[in-house]
Amino acid sequence: MTGVSPRLTFRRAFIGAGVLLAIAVPLLLFFAPKHSASPDQRAAGQGQAATVPSTPPPAAAPAPPATKPPATKPPAAGAAPATTTKGADEDPTLHDLAARSRRRLETTQAELHQQFDCKPVRKDESASADQYPVPNPPFTEGIFPCTRCHDRPDDHNETKRTLTLQHTDIKLVHGPREQWCYGCHNPTNRDMLRLAGGRLISFDDSYELCGQCHGPKLRDWRLGIHGRRVGCWNGKRQYLLCVNCHSPHAPHFPKLQPKPRPKKPTEIHARGDR
Amino acid sequence: MSVDGKRRLPVLQPTPEPQAPEGASRRAFLKLMGAAAATGMTSLTACTAEQRERFFRKHFKELSADELKRRLSILEAEYEKEYGKKFRVGAEPPIDGVVFAYGLDISRCIGCRRCVYACVDENNQSRDPQIHYITVLEMEKKHGVDLHHANEYYEPEQVPREGHFYFPVACQQCDNPPCTKVCPVGATWKEADGVVVIDYDWCIGCRYCMAACPYGARHFNWTSPSIPKDELNTNTHILGNRPRIQGVVEKCHFCLQRTRNGRYPACVEVCPVGARKFGNLLDPESEIRQVIETKRIFIFKDDLNTHPKFFYFYGL
Numbered sequence: 077m078t079g080v081s082p083r084l085t086f087r088r089a090f091i092g093a094g095v096l097l098a099i100a101v102p103l104l105l106f107f108a109p110k111h112s113a114s115p116d117q118r119a120a121g122q123g124q125a126a127t128v129p130s131t132p133p134p135a136a137a138p139a140p141p142a143t144k145p146p147a148t149k150p151p152a153a154g155a156a157p158a159t160t161t162k163g164a165d166e167d168p169t170l171h172d173l174a175a176r177s178r179r180r181l182e183t184t185q186a187e188l189h190q191q192f193d194c195k196p197v198r199k200d201e202s203a204s205a206d207q208y209p210v211p212n213p214p215f216t217e218g219i220f221p222c223t224r225c226h227d228r229p230d231d232h233n234e235t236k237r238t239l240t241l242q243h244t245d246i247k248l249v250h251g252p253r254e255q256w257c258y259g260c261h262n263p264t265n266r267d268m269l270r271l272a273g274g275r276l277i278s279f280d281d282s283y284e285l286c287g288q289c290h291g292p293k294l295r296d297w298r299l300g301i302h303g304r305r306v307g308c309w310n311g312k313r314q315y316l317l318c319v320n321c322h323s324p325h326a327p328h329f330p331k332l333q334p335k336p337r338p339k340k341p342t343e344i345h346a347r348g349d350r
Numbered sequence: 351m352s353v354d355g356k357r358r359l360p361v362l363q364p365t366p367e368p369q370a371p372e373g374a375s376r377r378a379f380l381k382l383m384g385a386a387a388a389t390g391m392t393s394l395t396a397c398t399a400e401q402r403e404r405f406f407r408k409h410f411k412e413l414s415a416d417e418l419k420r421r422l423s424i425l426e427a428e429y430e431k432e433y434g435k436k437f438r439v440g441a442e443p444p445i446d447g448v449v450f451a452y453g454l455d456i457s458r459c460i461g462c463r464r465c466v467y468a469c470v471d472e473n474n475q476s477r478d479p480q481i482h483y484i485t486v487l488e489m490e491k492k493h494g495v496d497l498h499h500a501n502e503y504y505e506p507e508q509v510p511r512e513g514h515f516y517f518p519v520a521c522q523q524c525d526n527p528p529c530t531k532v533c534p535v536g537a538t539w540k541e542a543d544g545v546v547v548i549d550y551d552w553c554i555g556c557r558y559c560m561a562a563c564p565y566g567a568r569h570f571n572w573t574s575p576s577i578p579k580d581e582l583n584t585n586t587h588i589l590g591n592r593p594r595i596q597g598v599v600e601k602c603h604f605c606l607q608r609t610r611n612g613r614y615p616a617c618v619e620v621c622p623v624g625a626r627k628f629g630n631l632l633d634p635e636s637e638i639r640q641v642i643e644t645k646r647i648f649i650f651k652d653d654l655n656t657h658p659k660f661f662y663f664y665g666l
Contacts, residue, residue, distance in 0.1 A: 194613055
């Protein structure tokens, strides 16, 4: 190519250099300040966010909405003893047995956002003394100890009848028809429950009493198959007493109102198109 | 070289129309290049380090520890800016010796849909348009598990309804997942603990996985998700419930932000009748193993060879 003039070669070299420069300079600029600049910019970004006036200081756990009153006590073990049942006396519907059973079933937002320290447990630890850690039984406020009223051990009436003075909210819908209070409650010391064999147990161990008839359920409950689970799958298993979910006097679950159904495809519109 | 100074290749016929002079076209080209370079330079220098990082980002699995850390802090800053709340974006890896599995007691479920909405709250799903990971099907007892007699739009006053049972369906976390095989970009995969996850930054929104999933478990963000700011869950996981963007697919991920820290998924905790079980498939004493060993198990669409890690069972 003798026809190519030196001027043209120079021009080509010039263009080549120009193109190279055009590619290289932005790349250099892009890579060079990346690490040094990013922390500043991050700080700047946070500063902007911090100036947003409506930003509340973030709590460790999202605060539960105040709309739901605390129902019965939160069923997780280790929670404070029956302090949250206060709402029970204020709320008249709680004397309605069905409503009370329904309350037992509903989980509050606070329970869902409870903090747990989930540490895997070693096998020897899990086999230690308190094998079935359960929360306190969900007594109606002020009803326990029973001996505060039932203070005479020899005073009990074994005939089945409709109660008119006290405990009128209890309708026994459980077990065979001849079932009466003393099938489970101990007639002499009312603060205890009585097994069929005559052994007395505390209300905290009531699952043993239930297991007398519901053996397979008790077995499943011990294995963790039966019952609601809250807390840690790898930590110490949290148990609930049977009576935390089932009313002992009317154990069948009440029906619930379902949450709203999903939208049908025909109800879906583009935003701003309605 | 022709006489008039225009360059022509000898094999070609002379062009019928007069060409622009050589210098002019080259000058135009140079101008264009210059302009392009200037635009590129200004746009690249004007954008922030975060934007640059986002543009040149890597696949989640290729991130080094440092890069992942930086990515998380960038996401946290981004969410704080957008939502005015402090977020925790975690990236807890799978736990050694743990494979998650799920059990659902069909004999107990009463179809109250508490799980559906607990899931929505926990996992920052779009409220409008609506995305639900869990679909509760109402089926007739006389037909058994039969999708021809299933209704997800039931709305009686009270549940359970006479003669019906309820069958919630969510991602089955298949051991042989069809959805991950069809992804053209590898944006979804099965983690070591068996959870099928999605890299929302890598998803191109082609929805092949939705077509491949036989359980209808994957959902697409047709618009950018709308979540009321006070209902945002700020405890998030990068492969889990961090706020999504428009045009990506999402699905149940066993509440990674909870389960990889030892907690039960939200749906397990909210279930009022205790129909939902969760645990480590490799631990012989876990609840899920007890369920599998002692109860009658039903596997949904067993014949498709997907090997779900979601076990329906009859507890009664």
